[in-house]
Amino acid sequence: MLEAKHLHKSYTLKEKNGWLSRRKQQIKAVNDLSLTIEKGEIIGLLGVNGAGKTTTIKMLSTLLAPTSGTISIDGINAVKQPELIKRRVNMIAGGERMLYWRLSARENLMYFGRLYGLNGNTLKQRCRALIDKVGLTEFADRPVERYSKGMKQRLQIARGLINDPDYLFLDEPTLGLDAPVARQLRVLVKSLAKEKNKGILLTSHYLEEVEELCDHVSIIEKGHLLLQGTPRRIIQTIVKDRSLIVVMKTLDKENWHWLKQETDKLGIHAQKKETNEGTRVDMKATFDMTSSFLALAQKRNLQLIRFDAKKPNLEDAIIRLTEVHD
Numbered sequence: 001m002l003e004a005k006h007l008h009k010s011y012t013l014k015e016k017n018g019w020l021s022r023r024k025q026q027i028k029a030v031n032d033l034s035l036t037i038e039k040g041e042i043i044g045l046l047g048v049n050g051a052g053k054t055t056t057i058k059m060l061s062t063l064l065a066p067t068s069g070t071i072s073i074d075g076i077n078a079v080k081q082p083e084l085i086k087r088r089v090n091m092i093a094g095g096e097r098m099l100y101w102r103l104s105a106r107e108n109l110m111y112f113g114r115l116y117g118l119n120g121n122t123l124k125q126r127c128r129a130l131i132d133k134v135g136l137t138e139f140a141d142r143p144v145e146r147y148s149k150g151m152k153q154r155l156q157i158a159r160g161l162i163n164d165p166d167y168l169f170l171d172e173p174t175l176g177l178d179a180p181v182a183r184q185l186r187v188l189v190k191s192l193a194k195e196k197n198k199g200i201l202l203t204s205h206y207l208e209e210v211e212e213l214c215d216h217v218s219i220i221e222k223g224h225l226l227l228q229g230t231p232r233r234i235i236q237t238i239v240k241d242r243s244l245i246v247v248m249k250t251l252d253k254e255n256w257h258w259l260k261q262e263t264d265k266l267g268i269h270a271q272k273k274e275t276n277e278g279t280r281v282d283m284k285a286t287f288d289m290t291s292s293f294l295a296l297a298q299k300r301n302l303q304l305i306r307f308d309a310k311k312p313n314l315e316d317a318i319i320r321l322t323e324v325h326d
């Protein structure tokens with residue numbers, strides 16, 4: 001298990017203050033953050049730009065020392081023994097950093113493998129297996145500068161797996177990728193956790209991706225933990241109301257009055273609107289109204305031409321959370 005406790009990271013900036021003097025300014029990028037990652041689990045780290053996600057990932061991967069706090073990985077103190085930890089973790093960033101453009105995929109992987117002390121046949125075989133795994137077999141010996149964005153990102157994943165890490169930190173892994181390529185990467189990430197038992201921490205601005213992949217999510221703001229839980233629990237905690245939209249070809253005055261009365265009794269707030277499609281009724285409640293509304297519609301034989309019961313998602317929850325904290 002990876003356990004980070006009470007992590008703090010401050011950056012000191014020196015700003016110009018007049019002609020000659022400089023003023024020191026402290027930025028608290030991470031402020032008392034604790035989180036755990038079990039093997040086989042995918043954890044999402046969410047927050048707006050500048051919330052402290054990349055700084056957290058850099059500390060977990062020992063690229064950056066925390067100002068205070070502890071990180072232990074399978075019982076090893078990561079702050080005191082970073083060399084032991086480096087073999088067990090790896091980080092993959094979205095975008096096009098961390099690869100050598102003039103080198104091919106194979107040469108890149110051989111280079112990074114040697115940095116982890118791998119060599120000879122073991123290294124060659126691992127590179128070949130990883131190239132196959134991420135679907136770059138045909139292009140293995142082509143310079144990376146001639147790769148598409150998706151191919152570069154697949155190579156990043158292979159690079160992140162070169163030391164066969166137990167824990168993998170993914171910073172925006174699908175940034176700027178086309179939908180089908182992003183989908184393939186998501187399948188790969190899921191299989192790394194569920195089949196290869198790796199503990200994964202993921203940051204992403206694509207909330208659907210987080211909802212699909214993550215077992216647990218931590219939401220941070222200004223480096224501080226706001227909320228932790230399963231995506232479902234977070235949605236239930238934050239978004240209390242459900243919405244249901246129905247459209248009928250017509251809804252006469254009498255039926256509307258009856259519907260309004262009945263929905264009021266059930267605790268459903270209903271509003272009527274005439275549209276090009278027909279009469280639209282927007283309903284809001286704190287529970288799933290589907291069956292209650294369908295029973296009412298059946299009683300009066302109301303003919304529905306549209307029925308949209310929208311389940312709140314993680315995006316709704318995050319938007320609601322930011323509104324509360326603004």
Ligand SMILES: Nc1ncnc2c1ncn2[C@@H]1O[C@H](COP(=O)(O)OP(=O)(O)OP(=O)(O)O)[C@@H](O)[C@H]1O
Binds near residue numbers: 048049051052
């Ligand atoms: N090297 C640095 N020196 C000074 N300040 C920094 C440095 N790196 C990050 N910061 C500041 O620390 C805070 C957290 O930055 P961080 O990059 O960790 O956020 P983030 O959540 O990853 O943001 P994004 O979603 O934009 O990548 C920000 O205020 C940022 O400006």
